[in-house]
Amino acid sequence: MKPIAVWGLLVLIPLNLLAAEPAPARQQELIHLLKQDCGSCHGLTLKGGLGPALLPNDLQAKPVDFLAATILDGRPGSAMPPWRGMVNEDEARWLVQRLREGIR
Template sequence: MAVKSNILIFVYLFLFLGSVSAQDNTLSKQRVTELNNLLVQDCGSCHGMTMKGGLGPALTPEVLKNKPREFIETTIAYGRPGTPMPPWNNILTRQEINWIVNTLYNGIKHD
């Protein structure tokens, strides 16, 4: 009996920890909307609303596919000193930058 309830406690603990970490890895729907707006409005003001380039270079899947993820993420996090590309790590988490890079690699969706 005692052994059985100990096992149950472990199972509950496992499920609980699993749900906590799952939450940590998922951006809220609201945050995803905000990030989509940021991409089109802020990044788009320099890279073009459809990411085909402007003051900054094009960020389309074709252009990015041969560039390493680490390179793209570092550019977004720290910017490019000496160029107009600003750093974003003061307003975006690593996870959010990761989401942006995934979105750029896949191509941004238009409504």
């Protein structure tokens, strides 16, 4: 395969997949945040409560950047608080990917 063709294929990779992955210990902290803090409003099984469901089928149609921005900046006029300061942009995208995959 020619080098130009390889670079052409790389352009097809969504930029959100290139985000840095948190260290394993931080991943555990983020999963705990999802289960405890997010679960307090979205339901402990993330099927919804005060906030909407965060299950894979509920999130697939929503853009990653929109969901990450919601995590970071909250939703003005709603009970959704901003988490910027607790998580950075890469971590917010990582959380969205875990939610889309279904966390365990």
